[in-house]
Amino acid sequence: MNPLELAGARPEPAFTVTFDDRELQALPGWTVAAALWAAGITSWRTTRRDGRPRGIFCGIGVCFDCLVTVNDRPNQRACLVAVRPGDVIRTQEGTGHAD
Amino acid sequence: MPTDLAVIGAGPAGLAASIAAAARGVRVTLVDAAPSAGGQFYRQPATGLGARRAQALHHQWRTWTRLREGLDRHIAAGRVTHLTDHHVWNVERTSTGLTVHALSGPEQETPVAVRADAVLLATGGYERVLPFPGWTLPGVLTAGGAQAMLKGTLVVPGGRVVVAGTGPLLLPVATGLAAAGVAVAALVESAGPEDFARHAGALAAQPGKAVEGALYTARLLRHRVRILPRHTVLEAHGDDRLEAVTVAALDPAGRPRPGTARRIPCDTLAVGHGMLPHTELADTLGCRIDGVAGVAVDDEQRTDVPGVWAAGEATGIGGAALALAEGHIAGRSIAARLSGTAPDPRQWERVARSRAALRRFSTTLDGVYAPPAHWADQVDDATVVCRCEEVRAGTVREAVGRLGAGDLRTVKLLTRAGMGWCQGRICTPGVAGVAGCAPTAARSPFARPVPLDVLAREPLQEGPDAC
Ligand SMILES: Cc1cc2nc3c(=O)[nH]c(=O)nc-3n(C[C@H](O)[C@H](O)[C@H](O)COP(=O)(O)OP(=O)(O)OC[C@H]3O[C@@H](n4cnc5c(N)ncnc54)[C@H](O)[C@@H]3O)c2cc1C
Ligand code: FES
Numbered sequence: 001m002n003p004l005e006l007a008g009a010r011p012e013p014a015f016t017v018t019f020d021d022r023e024l025q026a027l028p029g030w031t032v033a034a035a036l037w038a039a040g041i042t043s044w045r046t047t048r049r050d051g052r053p054r055g056i057f058c059g060i061g062v063c064f065d066c067l068v069t070v071n072d073r074p075n076q077r078a079c080l081v082a083v084r085p086g087d088v089i090r091t092q093e094g095t096g097h098a099d
Numbered sequence: 100m101p102t103d104l105a106v107i108g109a110g111p112a113g114l115a116a117s118i119a120a121a122a123r124g125v126r127v128t129l130v131d132a133a134p135s136a137g138g139q140f141y142r143q144p145a146t147g148l149g150a151r152r153a154q155a156l157h158h159q160w161r162t163w164t165r166l167r168e169g170l171d172r173h174i175a176a177g178r179v180t181h182l183t184d185h186h187v188w189n190v191e192r193t194s195t196g197l198t199v200h201a202l203s204g205p206e207q208e209t210p211v212a213v214r215a216d217a218v219l220l221a222t223g224g225y226e227r228v229l230p231f232p233g234w235t236l237p238g239v240l241t242a243g244g245a246q247a248m249l250k251g252t253l254v255v256p257g258g259r260v261v262v263a264g265t266g267p268l269l270l271p272v273a274t275g276l277a278a279a280g281v282a283v284a285a286l287v288e289s290a291g292p293e294d295f296a297r298h299a300g301a302l303a304a305q306p307g308k309a310v311e312g313a314l315y316t317a318r319l320l321r322h323r324v325r326i327l328p329r330h331t332v333l334e335a336h337g338d339d340r341l342e343a344v345t346v347a348a349l350d351p352a353g354r355p356r357p358g359t360a361r362r363i364p365c366d367t368l369a370v371g372h373g374m375l376p377h378t379e380l381a382d383t384l385g386c387r388i389d390g391v392a393g394v395a396v397d398d399e400q401r402t403d404v405p406g407v408w409a410a411g412e413a414t415g416i417g418g419a420a421l422a423l424a425e426g427h428i429a430g431r432s433i434a435a436r437l438s439g440t441a442p443d444p445r446q447w448e449r450v451a452r453s454r455a456a457l458r459r460f461s462t463t464l465d466g467v468y469a470p471p472a473h474w475a476d477q478v479d480d481a482t483v484v485c486r487c488e489e490v491r492a493g494t495v496r497e498a499v500g501r502l503g504a505g506d507l508r509t510v511k512l513l514t515r516a517g518m519g520w521c522q523g524r525i526c527t528p529g530v531a532g533v534a535g536c537a538p539t540a541a542r543s544p545f546a547r548p549v550p551l552d553v554l555a556r557e558p559l560q561e562g563p564d565a566c
Binding site: 007027080 | 205235238240247280341525
């Protein structure tokens with residue numbers, strides 16, 4: 001049993017987004033984090049100091065570990081932001097600004 | 100929209116209050132950051148997922164149905180306005196009342212102000228996670244976060260999960276994940292049978308709760324989940340993502356028993372050590388906060404700031420049923436006070452009794468579920484304790500030892516721990532434990548990061564302070 005079956009889900013049609021130029025399928029209602037997780041991706045940021053990978057941690061918008069660049073806008077919280085058709089999602093390096 | 104009462108937070112507390120107040124003629128604006136009502140406990144799958152059996156992910160579904168119908172009825176009648184996707188960053192006292200400042204829109208950049216005569220803070224809480232080696236690896240997340248992903252998006256983390264830490268949240272998270280088809284390799288809980296035995300009398304006084312716990316446990320056994328009481332996670336392993344955890348049994352003093360360490364392969368660790376209340380909005384309003392326990396309230400759920408009430412986990416951690424009781428009482432108190440009369444507490448006597456019993460029960464649980472007494476000894480110097488600023492335990496220890504920092508504030512100033520994006524919400528308990536200082540509630544000028552141009556436009560009661 002997967003969670004979609006468990007909840008008797010009949011999702012609206014999936015759409016395509018990209019993550020670092022890789023195409024992913026996403027369902028309407030998903031957050032960016034859900035779309036990445038569903039594709040087996042667990043990190044989408046590197047830290048400013050040590051360049052370590054990070055992904056989701058608190059899952060509810062409190063910790064800011066899940067920051068990601070969406071459509072050229074850095075510092076979006078992947079656990080809160082809804083994913084939209086055609087979104088261009090990129091790993092955020094450091095502050096997300098070329099500095 | 101004319102508003103008498105602004106309720107911040109649409110979880111059990113905020114919903115119960117909105118319904119109780121609206122039923123008594125109060126015009127309510129309910130402001131919540133989430134796309135739909137429910138809060139943490141009743142988090143709903145996103146609409147686009149077309150879930151026809153969301154109750155399979157939930158408990159107390161009948162209560163939710165009642166809340167949902169009550170809310171819909173008052174919305175239809177124009178008594179409640181529900182602002183979804185609105186992140187409140189400040190509540191301001193003005194000469195004529197209170198103004199709630201929120202940000203909305205997909206980028207959270209559109210400022211919205213709601214003026215009201217009364218405000219209820221029903222912002223709930225978030226999970227506390229104490230640091231351990233490897234806790235910053237992708238694949239390690241909070242137990243509640245795993246639950247939130249499951250309930251809200253029907254996506255599960257990885258294929259093989261260890262659920263660990265301490266607290267009543269671990270059982271529902273492990274059962275939820277197991278029911279959703281995830282292999283739960285182990286449930287690692289630092290409390291042990293003797294901790295429950297010590298409080299057997301008080302636990303038995305809430306038979307419903309004991310039955311709930313037993314049901315979860317039975318379900319875990321059915322899913323063949325290994326339960327490891329009186330155990331702790333010593334370390335998470337992996338290079339760029341989690342591959343395994345090392346767990347060990349604890350001795351009566353709360354130290355790992357030599358020779359009991361073993362490795363459990365997993366791709367996800369859902370971990371938590373209890374919950375902390377969201378107190379930032381109350382703090383900037385000047386409400387009294389009881390240490391790390393939560394916003395201080397009286398029997399009517401009033402804070403010590405006129406016009407400001409608080410209910411649910413913002414006032415202390417105690418679960419959804421307690422949040423409902425507190426929210427209901429707050430809503431009735433507000434309705435009476437706004438019409439200029441003192442409420443008659445006898446009218447909510449039954450609810451007040453259940454509030455008292457649930458508070459006693461949660462105090463008992465605090466005694467049962469505690470992180471291992473010597474958890475900080477397991478945090479080696481190289482472990483990052485402040486995730487945002489990447490401050491290591493060694494740096495914190497040096498601030499205390501060589502540099503002589505004697506309190507948490509000085510430790511933070513010397514190390515930058517707690518000064519990053521999350522404003523100390525996540526790291527404060529960990530940094531305090533490693534430094535050997537008393538933890539204090541994370542203090543930040545705003546409950547949400549605010550774009551500078553919004554700050555420049557909004558009149559503020561207090562400027563952002565330096566730290
Ligand atoms: C991630 C997580 C998952 C949990 N899962 C479970 C579970 O499965 N089972 C269980 O028994 N308990 C769970 N809990 C415990 C749960 O918090 C309580 O049982 C219950 O939901 C508390 O109710 P509440 O009304 O006080 O707050 P909540 O339900 O937390 O509701 C608070 C609401 O306030 C909103 N909010 C907070 N700050 C702001 C702001 N600044 N601006 C706008 N809106 C804001 C939030 O979006 C949220 O909707 C969980 C807790 C967390 C943190
Ligand atoms: S995971 Fe913590 S803010 Fe997104």
